[in-house]
Amino acid sequence: MAKFACALLFMLLAACVIQDVYAGGEGxxxxxxxxxxxxxxxxxTQYHKACITYCNYCCTRCLCVPSxxxxxxxxxxxxxxMKTKEGGPKCP
Incomplete structure (x- = not known):
């Protein structure tokens, strides 16, 4: 019985982690x-191509774009x- 309960708990935890990864975030x-x-x-913006690239990257991860x-x-x-390697903002 303990093995079954442990396996069930593990499956629930794995499902939550997978859901969070695919959901991407709070949006x-x-x-x-x-x-x-x-x-x-x-x-x-005058930097339209870069803005679109980073905005789409951030949106697919967070499922949210500020108004x-x-x-x-x-x-x-x-x-x-979300930050760059240098610590600046990654998302426009």
């Missing part, structure tokens, strides 16, 4: 909605907390 966007959200986010073209990163903590 309510679907991965296919990231492109449209990033088009809005990057519409006012507007600048700021409001507190709306998406996952998006806000």
């Amino acid at each position: 309510s966007l679907k991965p296919e909605e990231c492109a449209a959200a990033c088009d809005v986010r990057c519409s006012a 507007g073209t600048y700021g409001h990163k507190e709306e998406c903590p996952c998006y806000n907390n």
